[in-house]
Amino acid sequence: xxxxLLALLLSLIAVIPPQRYGxxxxxxxxxxxxxxxxxxxxxxxxxxxxxxxxxxxxxxVLTAAHCQSNKSEVRVVLGAHQASIAEKEQQIFxxxxxxxxxxxxxxxxxxxxxxxxxxGIAKLNKFVQLLPLPDSCEDIExxxxxxxxxxxxxxxxxxxxxxxxxxxxxxxxxxxxxxYVNYTKITSNMLCAIGKNKFLKTDACQGDSGGPLICAGxxxxxxxxxxxxxxxxxxxxxxxxxxxxxxxxKKIISLHRDP
Ligand code: 4AZ
Numbered sequence: 491x492x493x494x495l496l497a498l499l500l501s502l503i504a505v506i507p508p509q510r511y512g513x514x515x516x517x518x519x520x521x522x523x524x525x526x527x528x529x530x531x532x533x534x535x536x537x538x539x540x541x542x543x544x545x546x547x548x549x550x551v552l553t554a555a556h557c558q559s560n561k562s563e564v565r566v567v568l569g570a571h572q573a574s575i576a577e578k579e580q581q582i583f584x585x586x587x588x589x590x591x592x593x594x595x596x597x598x599x600x601x602x603x604x605x606x607x608x609x610g611i612a613k614l615n616k617f618v619q620l621l622p623l624p625d626s627c628e629d630i631e632x633x634x635x636x637x638x639x640x641x642x643x644x645x646x647x648x649x650x651x652x653x654x655x656x657x658x659x660x661x662x663x664x665x666x667x668x669x670y671v672n673y674t675k676i677t678s679n680m681l682c683a684i685g686k687n688k689f690l691k692t693d694a695c696q697g698d699s700g701g702p703l704i705c706a707g708x709x710x711x712x713x714x715x716x717x718x719x720x721x722x723x724x725x726x727x728x729x730x731x732x733x734x735x736x737x738x739x740k741k742i743i744s745l746h747r748d749p
Contacts, residue, residue, distance in 0.1 A: 516638065517645050517720035518685060518692030519656025524571040525579060527639050529621035530653060532573035533557055533606075533700060534565050539573050539641040539649060542701025542713065544621040548611045550743055553700030554712050554729065555594035555604040566608060569617035572651050573641050579617035583608035589742050591735070598674055602714040602729045604700075605742050624708045627733040629678070632662040636683055636705035638713060642697030645720065649697050656692045658683035660705065661725045669724055673717060679732055681711045682725035694726050695719035703728045 531543035531551045543553035543566070551566055569579040589605040612618050630636075639655035666682030667675070676682060683703065685692035694701070694713045703711035711728030718724060729735070 516640055516642060516650070516654045516656045516693070516698055517695050518690055519639075519654045521650075521652045522571075522639060522655045524652075525569070525617045527653060527655070528569065528617055528619035530568075530570070530639060530701065532567040532570050532641055534567060534573065535559060535561060535563055537574045539697055541697065541699045542640040542642070543606065544702040544709065545612060545618065546605075546621060546623060546739070547743055548614065548620070549608045549748065551606040551608065552702075552712065552739065553604050553606060554602045554714055555590040556596065556599070556602055556714070557700045558588050558590050558604060566606060568612055569615075571653055573653070574651065581612055581618055583610050583612070585609070587746070589746075591738065599715050599727070600675075600677060600679060601735075603712055603735055603738075605739060607746060611748075621702060621704075621709050623736055623739065624710065624731055626708075627731065627736060630660050630681055630705045630710050630730070632660050634660045634705050635686065636660060636703050636710065638683075638694050638698065638701060638703050640694060640698030640701040640713065642699070642701075643695040643719065645691075656694075657686055658692065658703075658726070659686040666725050666727070670717065670727070674715075676727065679730050679734075680714070681705075681728040681730045683711075683728060684723075684725040685720075688722075691720035691722065693720040693724075 533541040541557035543551040568581045586609040587607040591601040593601040661682040716726040
């Protein structure tokens with residue numbers, strides 16, 4: 491009897507593929523339970539996800555300013571798990587208007603935040619929901635645990651078919667700045683975050699930009715930039731949802747809301 495059990499166990503082990511080290515990502519993350527991030531938006535061109543975003547109002551997606559593309563054919567997919575194919579839960583929109591933060595600076599990467607007005611109103615349901623803006627704009631303490639998700643590049647070097655997420659830890663700006671000397675200034679409008687485990691590399695990467703960083707359950711930042719992806723000791727940088735940005739978001743939405 492026990493030998494039967496042992497044989498069963500061994501055959502099970504034989505058919506379960508091993509989790510390859512560092513190969514299960516965003517970089518170092520895992521596929522989310524389908525539709526467990528119902529506020530995630532995929533910003534796509536030709537079925538390729540170029541950026542992420544979060545649905546903050548029924549007609550508005552918050553993303554990064556560097557995600558603005560002057561090319562046409564941009565679509566915003568809500569309710570997706572596999573964003574590049576049609577899924578019954580999806581709601582697909584075009585961008586009616588781009589509102590990059592007017593102070594966005596491409597070289598310093600300061601103010602990397604943008605609102606997209608969709609060409610229709612999303613229907614909220616189990617698969618499509620709003621991500622509320624934070625009601626407090628207090629800074630996020632170093633050591634705070636955060637999560638981020640996206641369809642961006644994985645450690646295979648290719649974008650992910652399915653939405654993936656990972657867990658990160660906030661790093662103080664001083665230590666973050668020391669990694670970005672000769673690159674850019676890490677300002678109080680930015681947050682830095684790195685994998686919580688020194689040995690398991692995990693990070694956002696190309697294509698994850700614009701997606702939400704959620705710290706202690708609160709929408710806290712937007713994927714912005716980084717020197718490479720998943721490099722040891724190299725945090726990723728996020729636009730921090732400061733009071734100034736929240737006020738700007740509220741102003742744009744109230745000025746441009748459909749009657
Ligand atoms: C990008 O190119 C990008 N590792 C986003 C995040 C990071 C690096 C690059 C952070 O959109």
